[in-house]
Amino acid sequence: MKTIIHKSDTRGTANFGWLNSYHTFSFGNYYNPERMSFGALRVLNDDTVSAGKGFGKHPHDNMEIISIPLEGDLEHQDSMGNTTVIKQGDIQVMSAGTGVFHSEYNKNLDKEVKFLQIWITPNQKNVTPRYDQITIRDNDIKNNLYQILSPNQEDDGVWIHQNAWFHLGKLEKGSTHTYTLNDKKNGVYAFILEGNISLENNLLEKRDGLGIWDVEQLQITSNESSKILLMEIPITL
Known part of the structure; x- marks a missing residue:
């Protein structure tokens, strides 16, 4: 088993007045050669956008882009003709292709x-761009590790061009959970949204991240009421 911990206060920051962003990996003006990615996980940005403000029209290509609202309402428009509003409980994916x-x-x-x-490096280049979103219920994730994304169109959640x-x-205080990797060659990046969690004897607090690989299962204990995002992704591209 191998691990790497990124404490919340070690992340890169960017504050433009209307946007306050924390970067787990190198992004924009934040560059750290030791934090370029975790396998296929290229970007993990924790963004707060002021009322009525936002990102103007800009391009992407050959990247799988996932947005997960935590508070408020985010309006999305794209060149594929989509105009949507996503909010807490929604998961949005865009294959830029x-x-x-x-x-x-x-x-x-x-x-x-x-x-x-969140940006994931795809396993296929120059695919036809696509957009999708789902809504999950609070009961789906209550005391449960609920799948929100996979490589399979027929599975629960959205899907992307990557394994x-x-x-x-x-998770409730005191609850324990086992996560079994879908592919033993993958790693997992855990990001703590709220609370305090022990993951394979590593103590993680709000907005801490833990990358872990060379492991088949993870043991997770919630030390208080907590919320966690697990991202299983290829370690080598």
């Missing part, structure tokens, strides 16, 4: 929007 333009704005004029922006599985859990 051959190229797509999109914008993201805080829909509300009276409160912030907070969301995770990856995401699970989201809202």
Whole structure:
């Protein structure tokens, strides 16, 4: 078993007034040669956008982009003709493929929007761009590691062009859970959204991240009411 811990206060930061962002991996003006990615996980940004503000239209290509709102309402528009609003409980995915333009704005004029922006390096290049989103219920993730993403169109959750599985859990104090990897060659990056969790004897607090590989199962204990995102992804590309 191998691990790497990224404490919340070691992340890169960018504050543009309207946007306050924390970068787990190198992004924008934040560059750390030791934190370029975790396997196929290229970007994990923890973004807060001021009321009525947002990202204007900009391009992406050959990247799987996942957005997970934590608070507020985020309006998405893209060159594929999609105009949607995502909020807490929604999971959004966009396969940029051959190229797509999109914008993201805080829909509300009276409160912030907070969301995770995650980029996964795909296993296929120049695919046809696509968009999808789902809504999960609070009961789905209560005391459960609920699958929200996979490589399979027929599975629960959204799907992407990569051998990856995401699970989201809202765990009660004292609960224990076992996560079994879908592919033993993969690793898992755990990101603590709320609370305090012990994962394979590593103590993790809010917004801490833990990368772990060369393991087939993970033992997770919630030390208080907690919320966790598990991202199982290929370690080698």
